[in-house]
Amino acid sequence: MIETRELKKSFGPQLILDGVNLRIESGESAVIIGRSGGGKSVLLKHLIGLLQPDSGEVLVDGESIGRMNERQLLRVRRKFGMVFQGAALFDSMTVAENVAFGLRRHENLTEAEIARRVAAALEMVDLPGTEEKKPAELSGGMRKRVGLARAIIYEPQFVLYDEPTTGLDPIVSDSIDKLIIRVRDRLKVTSVVVTHDMRTARRVGNHVLLLHEKKIYAHGTPEEMFASQDPVVRQFIDGVADLKETHF
Amino acid sequence: MNFLAGTWIGEWLAGLGRIALLARDAIASALTFKFSRRDLLHHIYFIGVKSQSVVLVTGAFTGMVLAAQTYYQFHKVKMDTATLAVVSVSMCSELGPVLTALMVAGRVGAAIAAELGTMRVTEQIDALRTLATHPVDYLVVPRLIASTIALPLLTIESMCIGIGASYVVGVFLLGIDPAYSWYDMLKYSHDSDVLIGLVKSVIYGGIIALIGCYKGLSCGTGAEGVGRATTEAVVYSSITILVTNFFLTLALEQLCVLLGI
Numbered sequence: 001m002i003e004t005r006e007l008k009k010s011f012g013p014q015l016i017l018d019g020v021n022l023r024i025e026s027g028e029s030a031v032i033i034g035r036s037g038g039g040k041s042v043l044l045k046h047l048i049g050l051l052q053p054d055s056g057e058v059l060v061d062g063e064s065i066g067r068m069n070e071r072q073l074l075r076v077r078r079k080f081g082m083v084f085q086g087a088a089l090f091d092s093m094t095v096a097e098n099v100a101f102g103l104r105r106h107e108n109l110t111e112a113e114i115a116r117r118v119a120a121a122l123e124m125v126d127l128p129g130t131e132e133k134k135p136a137e138l139s140g141g142m143r144k145r146v147g148l149a150r151a152i153i154y155e156p157q158f159v160l161y162d163e164p165t166t167g168l169d170p171i172v173s174d175s176i177d178k179l180i181i182r183v184r185d186r187l188k189v190t191s192v193v194v195t196h197d198m199r200t201a202r203r204v205g206n207h208v209l210l211l212h213e214k215k216i217y218a219h220g221t222p223e224e225m226f227a228s229q230d231p232v233v234r235q236f237i238d239g240v241a242d243l244k245e246t247h248f
Numbered sequence: 249m250n251f252l253a254g255t256w257i258g259e260w261l262a263g264l265g266r267i268a269l270l271a272r273d274a275i276a277s278a279l280t281f282k283f284s285r286r287d288l289l290h291h292i293y294f295i296g297v298k299s300q301s302v303v304l305v306t307g308a309f310t311g312m313v314l315a316a317q318t319y320y321q322f323h324k325v326k327m328d329t330a331t332l333a334v335v336s337v338s339m340c341s342e343l344g345p346v347l348t349a350l351m352v353a354g355r356v357g358a359a360i361a362a363e364l365g366t367m368r369v370t371e372q373i374d375a376l377r378t379l380a381t382h383p384v385d386y387l388v389v390p391r392l393i394a395s396t397i398a399l400p401l402l403t404i405e406s407m408c409i410g411i412g413a414s415y416v417v418g419v420f421l422l423g424i425d426p427a428y429s430w431y432d433m434l435k436y437s438h439d440s441d442v443l444i445g446l447v448k449s450v451i452y453g454g455i456i457a458l459i460g461c462y463k464g465l466s467c468g469t470g471a472e473g474v475g476r477a478t479t480e481a482v483v484y485s486s487i488t489i490l491v492t493n494f495f496l497t498l499a500l501e502q503l504c505v506l507l508g509i
Contacts, residue, residue: 045374048378070382071382074382075380077379077380080378082378084374088374088375089375102380105380105381160378
């Protein structure tokens with residue numbers, strides 16, 4: 001279970017999160033939606049301790065991680081896998097070395113066992129046989145799949161996705177959505193997906209949270225959220241711009 | 249100390265503090281021996297083997313010019329055969345370690361800052377952290393150890409090539425008597441000169457790796473941030489080496505006297 005209590009974060013004078021409260025139960029597939037630049041990725045990074053809050057708490061399985069130092073956080077992070085917006089693959093390594101990174105660092109396995117698990121992880125993300133390629137040789141969608149294989153290889157409890165379909169065409173986006181669902185169902189992980197893609201939100205989530213004005217403005221099942229008549233929720237779901245606003 | 253906040257002195261002191269904390273973290277991590285031997289060898293190869301050409305050229309031409317310049321001055325007072333002794337002491341205790349460190353700072357310090365800076369702006373450092381790996385353990389420690397191993401070895405090469413090149417210039421070009429020159433060189437060069445040079449080179453190796461890693465890990469956003477981190481890594485390493493050299497010379501000379509080396 002992941003929970004935040006009155007989470008606040010500023011960068012310099014700019015307030016990004018102003019008392020965010022959320023609760024994501026184990027096994028749940030939560031989708032955090034919101035405007036670009038609205039603090040979704042900042043919120044996601046707090047959940048895994050990549051950023052520390054100015055005030056408030058982040059609890060992972062009941063343990064507060066907000067004030068842990070980097071070494072204490074290493075233990076907590078072994079429960080997590082994270083897929084980054086730009087994949088964040090290690091560009092000096094091959095696909096196999098990227099995917100095997102967590103295994104090599106934390107588990108005492110033979111090379112044969114590592115190779116077997118790497119192949120299985122790549123098979124799960126529909127990229128078999130790409131072990132020896134370098135990240136520079138891969139397309140955007142393939143890079144995100146390798147990032148996903150790297151995140152799930154040691155079967156974490158939670159998988160965090162930062163804008164998994166941003167910058168991809170609709171067909172590749174669809175395949176990434178299906179992969180997120182496949183990983184959720186096969187590995188029984190708790191997923192937290194940050195996106196502004198409404199199709200992804202509807203398909204992969206069973207709990208949708210709208211981050212608006214630096215807080216969780218509304219949350220519910222996808223059906224509840226997509227049927228909501230609240231003007232703010234409606235505006236975001238329908239993608240209607242208010243031309244008086246200057247935030248684009 | 250609040251009155252210093254926001255001033256350049258405050259920023260400078262804060263930077264020094266952060267480098268000290270990074271050094272403490274890196275040394276504590278190195279002592280656990282959890283780093284990968286393969287990574288260590290890779291960095292020794294990159295820092296040591298790949299830097300040899302610049303270090304050898306620098307060492308050789310420094311020795312040659314020093315021999316020529318010293319000869320022209322000593323020749324006026326009929327002390328030609330002391331030329332190699334001056335070159336030897338200078339190459340061992342000062343020019344060998346300092347010039348090697350400056351060349352390596354330019355080549356390796358810049359590369360470390362650029363590589364780590366790029367990793368930071370492309371979220372690869374965050375990816376490391378999400379994979380339950382401390383960036384200091386994985387990125388800083390192997391580079392720090394490799395640098396402190398490679399620098400003394402490069403410095404020895406620089407000393408040897410500098411003295412060898414000065415011998416060639418002195419004896420074959422300027423016509424200094426080889427036997428007396430060799431005798432004087434051995435007479436006036438001491439173990440302590442070599443020892444001082446090697447101690448300095450270990451410290452400079454640490455300085456180059458730490459400043460390069462610090463600048464890379466704390467670099468700003470985008471290409472501009474990486475460019476600035478790279479430049480600052482070279483400039484700050486070079487200045488630190490030159491300033492530290494003065495104090496190290498005073499301290500190590502005194503220490504050698506005290507220990508009777």
